[in-house]
Amino acid sequence: MPELPEMEIYRRILTEKLAGKTITGVEVNREKSINVNPAQFKSELINSGLTEIQRKAKHLIFKLSSGKSLLLHLMLGGWMYMGNDEDSPERTKQVILSFGDKKLYFIGLRLGYLHLLTDSELEKELADLGPDPMDQTFSYPVFRELIGGRRGMLKTTFVNQQFLSGIGNCYSDEICFEAGLLPMKKADDLDEDEIKILYQSLKGVLTRAIQFGGYMEEPFFKGDTKTGGYNEQCRVYDREGEPCLRCSTAIVKEEISSRKTFYCRNCQT
CATH class of the missing domain: 1.10.8.50 (Helicase, Ruva Protein; domain 3)
Structure with a gap:
């Protein structure tokens, strides 16, 4: 299972390559990996800007221009790959987000999830987590x-x-x-x-x-x-x-x- 360092590395790469870009397409191949029906998921994401990627513990938070966020937990066996139609792992992708000619593939989300949440829902979801040991205030x-x-x-x-x-x-x-x-x-x-x-x-x-x-x-x-x-x-x-x-x-x-x-x-x- 990816831990803090793996998710921090993902955060840094995603910030460099995708922050500021607009979601142009959404494909959902496993409804259980998301928390709303696929039609709503797609309609709320398409044309939304990805303003920032944050990390909280083993989670990534994709902040959207709509004011909502995507909360990702890869759990056991989950991983991501950034490519395109010609550069795509030969694995089942539970969710695919398109950013123009780039695609972000979410793979192995059998236990993991990608949930669309409001700020209050996000705060509630993460409320029980302890301090982040890499935070500057963690003395x-x-x-x-x-x-x-x-x-x-x-x-x-x-x-x-x-x-x-x-x-x-x-x-x-x-x-x-x-x-x-x-x-x-x-x-x-x-x-x-x-x-x-x-x-x-x-x-x-x-x-x-x-x-x-x-x-x-x-x-x-x-x-x-x-x-x-x-x-x-x-x-x-x-x-x-x-x-x-x-x-x-x-x-x-x-x-x-x-x-x-x-x-x-x-x-x-």
Whole structure:
């Protein structure tokens, strides 16, 4: 599932390539991927300008000149591709938005969605999300206060979207490894030094993931050489049995609260 870095990368590319353009066509191939009937969806989108693309946690928000927004959550297996009729993935596209000669394909939206919402509906939909760890206001004192009120394991704490928004399986494991802490360590067992290094690791891993292009396997457009570059940077995630990059101990995979979890039992304490 795309996490904060992947959605931030999408946001930056979409802002560069599509912000300010007008939606000229809409195709809906799966009604369950949207929240209104297709006829209304098309009539409200066609000829609307795409004024801005924002990110909130794992969501993208497409702000429209009509005053409404499209809220995207890709969920498990969802991805996007920007191309045209001659450059189109051979996959089922649940929704297609056209911007003149460019098309934005939404693929794999079996669990994900693209919902048309008013500002009040959008605010209500996102109300339960915790702070964004990449927000400039997310300082160490803010993190210290948040983590100080938790008692669960680090793994389950980090993937809880009401605690922090945007972190999932991959980056929770990478952050714990960076901090040298086991993902099953309890938040209320952390001392001050461990909380500080956890905060630094959180910021560092997410920043590096964005810099290297996240871990999405599919390119976003033809010639895209950046998206997915973090796959080669992962220290523990999806590396079961491979040697730890610090100590050469084999990386372990376990399930914690039904979530696959990767760590080094030697480097992490």
